[in-house]
Structure formats: structure tokens, C-alpha cells
Amino acid sequence: MFGGEPGLSPHREREQHLRQLYVGMALLAALVQACIVPYAQGADLPGLNLQAKLGTGSNLLLVGLALWPRVSTHAFQWILIVSAQLWLLSSALLFLRGETLSATLLVGYLTVTLFSFAWLQARPAAALALLGYLLLWGPVSGQRTVDPPGLLMTGFAATLIWFLSAHGQSLYRAHLRSDALATLAFTDPLTGLLNxxxxxxxxxxxxxxxxxxxxxxxxxxxxxxxxxxxxxxxxxxxxxxxxxxxxxxxxxxxxxxxxxxxxxxxxxxxxxxxxxxxxxxxxxxxxxxxxxxxxxxxxxxxxxxxxxxxxxxxxxxxxxxxxxxxxxxxxxxxxxxxxxxxxxxxx
The missing domain is CATH 3.30.70.270 (Reverse transcriptase/Diguanylate cyclase domain)
Known part of the structure; x- marks a missing residue:
């Protein structure tokens, strides 16, 4: 091809933007986990210390996966959801051991819910959200005192996340349809040039x-x-x-x-x-x-x-x-x- 290198297609540009967001998100999570390590060591909480160290390493690994072109954005989203579920499960175990607070569980649950409703179809997202919510109420609440109003508000927040995600996806689809109609009106469908x-x-x-x-x-x-x-x-x-x-x-x-x-x-x-x-x-x-x-x-x-x-x-x-x-x-x-x-x- 002659002249300057042509720009990225809209799809490639969007994927590149998503990867940049994922890298930033994983780096922030790694920083948070790294900051927990000295606290856990000072408070003599070996389980939390291990979770924080593993979390730091796994989030740095996620940075590499986000930058690896062979890992699709859809696959990376699934990796994030599974990672968040594992982190929620480990936090539940730490809660049973008395090494973390219920607020940590609630934040972990809301993270899983947000990822699920943002990236998955409604049914699997709802199943994952319900599974996480039962985890909060079930074995955990039977061992230690959990804040019932906090759990109820967490359920409300999860429902609100679902509503906002569905609304956002609806707006996004409408935006895509509008863009498609504009493209048909102003471009040649065969070559992609202006008509x-x-x-x-x-x-x-x-x-x-x-x-x-x-x-x-x-x-x-x-x-x-x-x-x-x-x-x-x-x-x-x-x-x-x-x-x-x-x-x-x-x-x-x-x-x-x-x-x-x-x-x-x-x-x-x-x-x-x-x-x-x-x-x-x-x-x-x-x-x-x-x-x-x-x-x-x-x-x-x-x-x-x-x-x-x-x-x-x-x-x-x-x-x-x-x-x-x-x-x-x-x-x-x-x-x-x-x-x-x-x-x-x-x-």
C-alpha cells in the first residue's frame, strides 16, 4: 500500500481501548493487593497475607494477558469473572477464619455481579450473582454475625447493577443501530468509501x-x-x-x-x-x-x-x-x- 499507514478500523480501535482499560484495572487491583500485604503481616493474618500476595501476582499476570493479542477480549472477560469468583470464595474462607470483615465480602460480591451483568448474557449472569449472594447468606452468616441490613442493601445494589447494565446495553445497541444507519447513508457498502x-x-x-x-x-x-x-x-x-x-x-x-x-x-x-x-x-x-x-x-x-x-x-x-x-x-x-x-x- 502507498502513502501513510491507514488508521485502525472502529472494531480494532474499540478493542484496543478495552485492552487499555483492562490493563489499568488489573494494575489498580494489583496495587491494592500489594498494599494489603504489609497490613496482613503486621496484624498476623497469614491467610489474608497469602491471599494478598496471590492477588498481587495474579493481577500482574492479568496485565500480561490483557496485552497479549492472542487472548481475545471476550476470553479475558471470562478470566476476570472466574478470578473474581475465586477471590470471593477465598474471602469467604478468610471470613470464617476471622481474618477479614463482611464489608470485604460485599465488595467482592458486587465486583462479581458487575462483571457478570456487564459481559455475560442475562441468565448466566443472574446465576452467578445468585450463587454469590447465597454464599453471603449461607455458611458465612451461620458462623459469625453479619450485618443483615448490609446484605439486604447489597442485594438491592446487585439488582440495580443488573438494571443499569441492561439499560446501558440497550442504549449501546441503539447507538450501534444509529451508527449502522449513518454508515449506510453516507458510505458505499462494497468499498466502505464515501458514497x-x-x-x-x-x-x-x-x-x-x-x-x-x-x-x-x-x-x-x-x-x-x-x-x-x-x-x-x-x-x-x-x-x-x-x-x-x-x-x-x-x-x-x-x-x-x-x-x-x-x-x-x-x-x-x-x-x-x-x-x-x-x-x-x-x-x-x-x-x-x-x-x-x-x-x-x-x-x-x-x-x-x-x-x-x-x-x-x-x-x-x-x-x-x-x-x-x-x-x-x-x-x-x-x-x-x-x-x-x-x-x-x-x-
């Missing part, structure tokens, strides 16, 4: 802002040469592969300030900004040359023709597009596989 409508809006906006430097805005219509032959000989599905590949190549060859638009069929519109006329022409020639040498296994060589027009040459967006289209057809008539940026002058 004609949104591309025209972007060009109109940039043309209106060109101001005193209209020669730094260029519109370029790019058409795949003899694309019908690809569809006729290999099939439309293979033709779609060519469109996707060339869309990625062109998008990787421009800057983030530029835009690549699926204009229609095998035609693309490039909007180039911030370059002088010579720079714009050089950028388009680079793309045409890159397509010429680009090879897809099982496909014949592909070339493109391009027509370039500057905003300084016209008075309106329709005139700009018409001029770019006129030069595109001039490039076709001149033999294809070239850029036409002036009347009958192409390279």
Missing part, C-alpha cells in the same frame, strides 16, 4: 471554503480502464474484488485531509486539498502509476484513467465536476492509463 451523495456534500463544503486559494482544491475523476472485460470474463463478484482492492490502494495513497469517493460503477472521485497544482498532479500520477504495477493473483493487469480539475478554473461545483469528467474522457480517448489535467494534455 456519491456524501462525496458531493464534502466537495461542496470544501469548494465554499476554498476562498483565496482555490488552486489548492482539486477534483479528480478516476475510471478503471476496460472494466467491463473483467466482469464479462471473470464475473461480477471478481470485479467487485478489483473495486475493493483499488479503493484501498487509492485511500492509502492520499492524506487524511483528502477524500476518496465511490462515484458510481467503476468510477471514483478524489478530492485533493492543501496541495499546489503541481503537487495535485504528482499525487494523481503516482496513483495511476501505482495501479499500473499493482497485481492481483488471478487477475489481468488493471489500469486507470483520470481527469483532474482545479477549483480555480471554474465558478461552481457542477462546473468543477464537468471539467474533471471532460478531462477523464479526454484521457480515455488519448489511450487510457494516464492523467489529463489540461485540455488535450495528459501524462
Amino acid at each position: 456519491r451523495r456524501s462525496g458531493h456534500e464534502k466537495l461542496t463544503e470544501l469548494f465554499g471554503r476554498a476562498g483565496a486559494q482555490p488552486d489548492r482544491l482539486a477534483a479528480v475523476l478516476v475510471d478503471i480502464d476496460h472494466f467491463k472485460r473483467v466482469n464479462d470474463s471473470l464475473g461480477h463478484h471478481r470485479g467487485d474484488e478489483v473495486l475493493i482492492a483499488l479503493a484501498e490502494l487509492m485511500e492509502g495513497s492520499v492524506t487524511p485531509q483528502d477524500a476518496v469517493i465511490r462515484w458510481g460503477g467503476e468510477e471514483f472521485l478524489l478530492i485533493l486539498t492543501g496541495r499546489d497544482p503541481q503537487g495535485a498532479r504528482a499525487a494523481v500520477r503516482q496513483i495511476v502509476d501505482a495501479v499500473r504495477v499493482y497485481r492481483m493473483p488471478g487477475f489481468p493487469p488493471v489500469t486507470v484513467s483520470a481527469g483532474l480539475a482545479l477549483a480555480s478554473e471554474v465558478r461552481s461545483v457542477p462546473d468543477l465536476l464537468a471539467l474533471a469528467d471532460e478531462r477523464l474522457y479526454a484521457a480515455k480517448e488519448a489511450g487510457r492509463d494516464r492523467v489529463m489535467d489540461r485540455a488535450r494534455t495528459g501524462t
Whole structure:
């Protein structure tokens, strides 16, 4: 691919953000457990001391797992839930030994509940939450005095966590649907590029802002040469592969300030900004040359023709597009596989 490295996809960006959150959460938990160690040693609480040391080590291990790309975020979430359940069970045993307070159990239970309702389906999450809650009321309450109002409020808090998690997930799904509809409205479903409508809006906006430097805005219509032959000989599905590949190549060859638009069929519109006329022409020639040498296994060589027009040459967006289209057809008539940026002058 040419030009700068393309940015992360939304999915990859979200996963990277989640991993960063998990690393921070595990580091904080490791710090808390490490701070408990000297307290447990000073208070002569061997069980709590062992739990804190194991907790410190296991949370540092979780940091490594969160950073390991081969561990999916879903798998890591399950690891966190299981770890929290084990920590709750060990805290219950420590409570029976008189080495910790009921407040520690309540916090551990709420942690398990929060993780479960945030990441699991409703039924398994509710089963884990109920299991933890019975642990608080059952063998533990039979051995030592436990705060009944505190347990009741903990049950209420767990129900509140479930409600807020369900509400948050509902809002998140609605947000995803809204994003999906926006994507369908403004992007081409095959290539993921801006579609004609949104591309025209972007060009109109940039043309209106060109101001005193209209020669730094260029519109370029790019058409795949003899694309019908690809569809006729290999099939439309293979033709779609060519469109996707060339869309990625062109998008990787421009800057983030530029835009690549699926204009229609095998035609693309490039909007180039911030370059002088010579720079714009050089950028388009680079793309045409890159397509010429680009090879897809099982496909014949592909070339493109391009027509370039500057905003300084016209008075309106329709005139700009018409001029770019006129030069595109001039490039076709001149033999294809070239850029036409002036009347009958192409390279």
C-alpha cells in the first residue's frame, strides 16, 4: 500500500481501548493487593497475607494477558469473572477464619455481579450473582454475625447493577443501530468509501471554503480502464474484488485531509486539498502509476484513467465536476492509463 499507514478500523480501535482499560484495572487491583500485604503481616493474618500476595501476582499476570493479542477480549472477560469468583470464595474462607470483615465480602460480591451483568448474557449472569449472594447468606452468616441490613442493601445494589447494565446495553445497541444507519447513508457498502451523495456534500463544503486559494482544491475523476472485460470474463463478484482492492490502494495513497469517493460503477472521485497544482498532479500520477504495477493473483493487469480539475478554473461545483469528467474522457480517448489535467494534455 502507498502513502501513510491507514488508521485502525472502529472494531480494532474499540478493542484496543478495552485492552487499555483492562490493563489499568488489573494494575489498580494489583496495587491494592500489594498494599494489603504489609497490613496482613503486621496484624498476623497469614491467610489474608497469602491471599494478598496471590492477588498481587495474579493481577500482574492479568496485565500480561490483557496485552497479549492472542487472548481475545471476550476470553479475558471470562478470566476476570472466574478470578473474581475465586477471590470471593477465598474471602469467604478468610471470613470464617476471622481474618477479614463482611464489608470485604460485599465488595467482592458486587465486583462479581458487575462483571457478570456487564459481559455475560442475562441468565448466566443472574446465576452467578445468585450463587454469590447465597454464599453471603449461607455458611458465612451461620458462623459469625453479619450485618443483615448490609446484605439486604447489597442485594438491592446487585439488582440495580443488573438494571443499569441492561439499560446501558440497550442504549449501546441503539447507538450501534444509529451508527449502522449513518454508515449506510453516507458510505458505499462494497468499498466502505464515501458514497456519491456524501462525496458531493464534502466537495461542496470544501469548494465554499476554498476562498483565496482555490488552486489548492482539486477534483479528480478516476475510471478503471476496460472494466467491463473483467466482469464479462471473470464475473461480477471478481470485479467487485478489483473495486475493493483499488479503493484501498487509492485511500492509502492520499492524506487524511483528502477524500476518496465511490462515484458510481467503476468510477471514483478524489478530492485533493492543501496541495499546489503541481503537487495535485504528482499525487494523481503516482496513483495511476501505482495501479499500473499493482497485481492481483488471478487477475489481468488493471489500469486507470483520470481527469483532474482545479477549483480555480471554474465558478461552481457542477462546473468543477464537468471539467474533471471532460478531462477523464479526454484521457480515455488519448489511450487510457494516464492523467489529463489540461485540455488535450495528459501524462
